[in-house]
Amino acid sequence: MTTDLFLNIDASSINWARAQFALTAIYHWLFVPLTLGLAVIMGICETCWYRTRDTFWRDTAQFWQKLFGINFAMGIATGIILEFEFGTNWSNYSWFVGDIFGAPLAIEGIVAFFMESTFVAVMYFGWKKVSPGFHLASTWLTGLGATISAWWILVANAWMQYPVGCAFNPDTMRNEMVSFLDVALSPFAIDKFCHTVISAWIIGAVFVVAVSCWYLMKKRETKLATESIKIAATVGLVASLGAAMTGHKSAQSVSEVQPMKLAAMEALYDGGPEQGLAIIPGVKVPYALSFMATNDFAGYVPGINDILNGYAKSDGTLEPSVDEKIERGKQAITALANYRKAKKEGADPALLNEYLSTINSNMKYFGYGYVKDKNDVVPPVWVNFWAFRIMVGLGCLFILFFAVILAVTYKFPKALLQKYDITTLPDWHYWVAILLVPLAYIASESGWLVAEFGRQPWTIQDMLPTWVAVSDVEGFSVALTFFLFLFLFTLMLCVEINILLKQIKKGPEYTN
């Protein structure tokens, strides 16, 4: 099988390019959410120090800042590799999206460099150099800088899922930005940002609770662990509830913009009104899917077959069948080819305008012109179905987990929890908290699986399928760099975890 895989490697260059991109994105996403989550918790710890001037809080803040720094250092530049891959493996895509994708990424780079590097320096080097207020502001601004960076990356990603604020230029073969605000403040981007960043806080909270529980299990750093658990569990509970709410809003965005993704998430083949939400195959919560997608228990949710064959939307408009979209896509491609040929030959402007008109009126279905079989526009259903359930299931588990942790920590309700002390629980309680760290990552990566598998086969929704976006590169060279990355990423991850564990084992450095 291995021999066959390598002999036929060119035929699968697109799969290697996709696998490489997925590997790099998943690796990059190991660092980003912990950076965003720890930023909030270390900011709160330092705020406690600023308000009380108790050195315990400064030591606690410095300890979490140290772990933040290790994670930050390991994550630096891992996202740059994605941009390299755009230029080499996805060159048609890179050219086709042009400035629209480039602008948010450029802003992200500038913001990340100037804001984060400035305030990170003050945060680590400035304890005895700047005023407490300025230092506190720098700590929060470090987190804000990372969050703003995430904003621009998510704007770029959201545009691929919901291309707005652009117009295709057949002369340059690029989509050009016509409204920066439409791109930057796309409702899809806002929903994606809120859900992604809030869910990142959950990872930070789970991590802090887990490290604290390890200390409690080892009967050391009791005060730091207890106080950190109070802060992290509060952040975690708020974030878990927030993730549920923003997830509901995201589902509505998806149902409007990418109904095929929602249908795949639910393995819903034949839709209709009053749809139930599947917990597992065959077990449904009545009306819940309709409510999740439309905010109406009787709302209409199209299934995969409805989308393939065309359906009437809730506002009465008709969504064309995929066959019709394929036809319109072919018209756009033919008109584009004719336009470019005619322009070279110096054809009559009236003829050029006719081609332009055909291109513009069918451009939103441009990508369908490359679809040979209408079933090719159905994303992998089982991946979406289970990834969605893993994400939501673990999200519900985190709500319960943080609520229980807070109840035990604050002994509320008193009658029930009086006898429990968070510092003297049996070890298996602490192990449960520690084992939730990988689950938090699995939940977060599952969310990305839903987002990215669910929009297949599109690199740009409805406009550019993956097999047109990919470069005409040799599959072997992509496979080679895939395994090179796999080796490098594994090595770097081992180094990070090793440094992180050593510092956790070493513990905080107390002033007194």
Add this chain to the structure above:
Amino acid sequence: MDRKNVFYRIYDLYVDGFRSMTLGRTLWAIILIKLFIIFVILKLFFFPNFIKEHASEGEEPEFVATQILNQQ
């Protein structure tokens, strides 16, 4: 230099900060090695700009048009 001068204070923040690093030295070493691998080895030898390699300046739209339109 006047030690109250804002530029001196910024300079002092960075110089003193870098000098007194402990764990930071290891992290910086890892960052620099990583940046070298990413920008020198990976970028130069494994990730060329595909379009620039196949189309001269100004010819990129024609190259991409050929790539995209021929796939129908």
